[in-house]
Amino acid sequence: MPHILSEENREIQEMAREFAEAKIRPVSKEYDLKGETPLSVYKEAAGLGYTSLCIPEEFGGAGLGTFANILVAEEFARADAGFSVAVQASTLAMKPILLAGTKEQKQYAADALINGGMGSFCLTEPDAGSDAGAIRTKAVKKDGEYIITGRKCFITNAPHADFYVVFAKTEPDAGTKGISAFLVERGREGLSIGKHEDKMGIRLSTTADVILEEVHVPEDHLLGAEGKGFKLAMQTLDRTRLECAAMAAGLSQRAIDLSVDYAKTRVTFGKPIAKLQAIQFMLADMEIRNQAARSLVYQCAAMIDSGAVDGKMNAVAKTFSSEAAMQNTLDAVQIFSGYGYSREYEVKN
Structure with missing residues (x-):
């Protein structure tokens, strides 16, 4: 549908298609069999700005809209849907930070994606899928920090993510109004990666459990306000x-x-x-x-x-x-x- 695209979006679509044909499709079969993300290709895509299209220019992104991003998502998926999922999962993790994060939080996450890193959106749990209000992961506030404990499942990019947006209950008895969101960096003590899913398809994106065992994060890692996570x-x-x-x-x-x-x-x-x-x-x-x-x-x-x-x-x-x-x-x-x-x-x- 080139007739409804702006000249800028048409150029983005064409460049994404060329990248997909030259870089993604040639490695698709190999990495599908492995069930792994071709990280070198991902980093190359990030270097060209495909992971930061919607990040505002003030934080180093392209400052473009949703239309530009969906064109890239479509073209990448045309070459390999799993690779496109890996890219878009990082965009997904960035979105709540852009919506509710502080300037410092936004800059941290933006820098990670722009430099070839990944993000993970950690909401789903073994007993809480569409029923997000049923999550059991908890965050207890103590001495100026939060201690997060729980297990997330089906988390895209989990093994490679540089940061995780984790949803946890700060008020266990308040239902959805007791859920808060946190920015958790890779390498925090107590954070580990659990079972890797051996999926039937979409295998160029890695999917695994994220385990949080009394993970301590500073109070300023809260995204927005307490109780606003849902x-x-x-x-x-x-x-x-x-x-x-x-x-x-x-x-x-x-x-x-x-x-x-x-x-x-x-x-x-x-x-x-x-x-x-x-x-x-x-x-x-x-x-x-x-x-x-x-x-x-x-x-x-x-x-x-x-x-x-x-x-x-x-x-x-x-x-x-x-x-x-x-x-x-x-x-x-x-x-x-x-x-x-x-x-x-x-x-x-």
């Missing part, structure tokens, strides 16, 4: 769901690209399967779904950049784009037939 988490997610939708659109587009190329070269009964109407119908439906998903994503990005954050519409875009990506990747496997289940071909990943 609200901060919701504000953050309202503003970052769209990156998930954009990554789904990129993944979906890759499924289309691969399917079209294969259908043109796979010959049965003397002609390419692209000539079969059944295949044409599948490809048409894949394109329809992805165009609709992309339209939703771009519409919501424009709304956010105009100051009109619509949490419902962002959730709509994320849901529709994710479902479109799931169906398109399933259809891609069917078009590839038996080869669709082989690691030799990319659609398996």
